[in-house]
Amino acid sequence: MPELPEAETVRRGLAETVLDSPIQSIEVFDSRCLKKHPGGEQDFSSILTGKKFLSAVRRGKFIWLPIDVEGFAMVMHLGMSGQALVRTQDYEHEKQVRLHMNLENGLQLRFSDQRLFGSLMIDQLGPVEGKSAGYSPESKVSTEIPMSVSHIARDPLDPEFDLAKVRKKLKNRTAGIKHALLDQQLVSGIGNIYADESLWRARVHFNQPAHSISTKKLNELFGHVTEVLEEAVAQGGTSFDEQYKNINGQSGYFAQNLHAYGQTGKPCGRCGRAIQRQSWQNRGSHFCPSCQRIRKQKLK
DNA sequence: AACACATCCTGACTGC
DNA sequence: TGCAGTCAGGATGTGT
Numbered sequence: 001m002p003e004l005p006e007a008e009t010v011r012r013g014l015a016e017t018v019l020d021s022p023i024q025s026i027e028v029f030d031s032r033c034l035k036k037h038p039g040g041e042q043d044f045s046s047i048l049t050g051k052k053f054l055s056a057v058r059r060g061k062f063i064w065l066p067i068d069v070e071g072f073a074m075v076m077h078l079g080m081s082g083q084a085l086v087r088t089q090d091y092e093h094e095k096q097v098r099l100h101m102n103l104e105n106g107l108q109l110r111f112s113d114q115r116l117f118g119s120l121m122i123d124q125l126g127p128v129e130g131k132s133a134g135y136s137p138e139s140k141v142s143t144e145i146p147m148s149v150s151h152i153a154r155d156p157l158d159p160e161f162d163l164a165k166v167r168k169k170l171k172n173r174t175a176g177i178k179h180a181l182l183d184q185q186l187v188s189g190i191g192n193i194y195a196d197e198s199l200w201r202a203r204v205h206f207n208q209p210a211h212s213i214s215t216k217k218l219n220e221l222f223g224h225v226t227e228v229l230e231e232a233v234a235q236g237g238t239s240f241d242e243q244y245k246n247i248n249g250q251s252g253y254f255a256q257n258l259h260a261y262g263q264t265g266k267p268c269g270r271c272g273r274a275i276q277r278q279s280w281q282n283r284g285s286h287f288c289p290s291c292q293r294i295r296k297q298k299l300k
Numbered sequence: 301a302a303c304a305c306a307t308c309c310t311g312a313c314t315g316c
Numbered sequence: 317t318g319c320a321g322t323c324a325g326g327a328t329g330t331g332t
Contacts, residue, residue: 114309115310117308173301174302175302175303179303282305
């Protein structure tokens with residue numbers, strides 16, 4: 001499922017292919033991918049036609065592409081199964097593709113999404129607190145953020161990510177630490193895969209109450225979070241179930257580095273005990289029952 | 301503010 | 317073989 005590394009791989013791909021070329025036409029095959037856009041299909045197409053994307057910016061799992069209409073951007077979220085594919089215009093039609101955008105440079109941006117949890121919309125940009133709104137190293141620093149993304153916290157790879165602030169908030173949380181890691185308004189970019197992997201590396205149980213974890217251990221945990229995300233970005237993301245592809249339709253290679261997620265029954269890479277999967281909060285949580293135990297006393 | 305829970309959605313898989 | 321049921325889970329909205 002697309003998380004930060006997958007979104008970043010897609011963002012980079014888009015930055016290399018779809019910028020500065022006018023959008024000639026848009027074909028919508030399933031308008032449900034535009035349900036977040038207030039004006040619907042017609043409005044979406046008429047705003048974008050003849051316009052071009054200026055840059056590709058990311059915060060957490062959200063990607064947005066400012067357009068040459070002052071103060072507006074197209075916002076993309078891949079949801080559970082979304083893919084942004086860039087093809088030549090004569091490339092064969094692909095299953096589950098919900099929308100085509102034909103560009104003057106001969107390329108076609110395709111939005112594919114099996115489960116339709118992803119979305120595209122045009123949104124207004126507003127000022128951001130801090131030096132930059134998100135990650136877009138190829139372009140000039142973006143100081144504006146879409147309204148619909150402004151509540152999303154900075155991600156661990158953002159230079160302005162404030163670990164001390166996050167730690168402070170965690171001191172008031174009684175829920176399990178994994179719940180907090182998945183809270184995009186606390187820290188963004190982490191989903192089920194990288195939460196399980198980071199917790200495994202830090203030897204912390206997913207249901208360890210957040211406030212019971214020492215500052216030292218939280219620092220260690222977030223060190224692992226950052227490390228896992230960086231490694232996965234370098235590998236082009238995780239393609240666990242064929243749902244995630246880069247813009248060329250190719251898989252990422254991080255799946256071979258997974259130690260917990262999807263490893264149910266396989267030996268723990270540290271101690272050899274079988275990795276377990278537990279259903280928790282409508283999700284699967286993968287962990288080593290030996291290395292990752294809930295501690296009654298404060299976790300140091 | 302934090303928490304708990306329901307909702308959206310389709311295709312792959314399981315069991316009878 | 318076929319059909320019904322279950323599962324996968326990110327974001328959002330509601331009620332407490």
